[in-house]
Amino acid sequence: MKMRRRSLFICLFAAASAHAWEVGEFKQGMNRSEVEQTLRTWNFDKVVPSGSDALFAYDLPSSPAGRRFLFTFCNNRLVAFDQEVEPAFRHFVVVASNYSNQYGNPLKVIPYSSVIATGEKNLLAMFWRKGTDYLGVKYVLYPTSEQLSMTWQVSNTCWQAPR
Template structure:
């Protein structure tokens, strides 16, 4: 019984794994995220169903910020931030993650056809504890998109995605 109590105490003493990006952290209630976003002065905020919040700047705004927050049971479980799209930036970020976390846990190459041509995606994910860090590069017929993502396992969908 003493050994079982000691083991339980050790497990409770372990540091919780949770990503934190700026003032946004895994497990934050949606209302707290929305309150924190008020100081960021984004041009637009768009709810995406019950579990998503997309905030962004209009094209004429030089800040060009785009964040996507995903919630599960009203708690923040994923955060995605777009960065300046360039394959060179993808390589730099992927290299930095590999140096920090080793080989990727998951690599997703995907090609499909959209209305104006071919869409190519390359996503890579690393794991640290229960956290997943990833990078996604999407090449569209006339544009490209690069985003970094932080996710945690949850009851609503399988991470990483």
């Protein structure tokens, strides 16, 4: 009986770790220095710390690549990755539709509106669960611009995922 429990535990652990997200060369659980080292090979125009728990890597507006990545850490381990893409509501619909077809109904939907210095800010975020991972898409409409990002997150001890 003990052997069965141990085998079941090992199988569950292996199944859970098999679901850990990986985007490009960036894997959930990497430490900050590994992410920084990997970023050097991507040749971003800028890589800057964003607070004590995040790195923001981006290309300047003049760059045709237009990449914008946000890496969030908890206890020096990568727990979230956000990738901005060309902002358009129709792109949001395509990504959300694809995720819904692949993972079913969203686990969590976050509608949020507020007023900022330049006017209204409206956010619509949707999250799906894949094993122990959360996949999401966020669309933010500002008074003079918009932002669309895809996010990959994992539960952690620093904040409640998904967010």
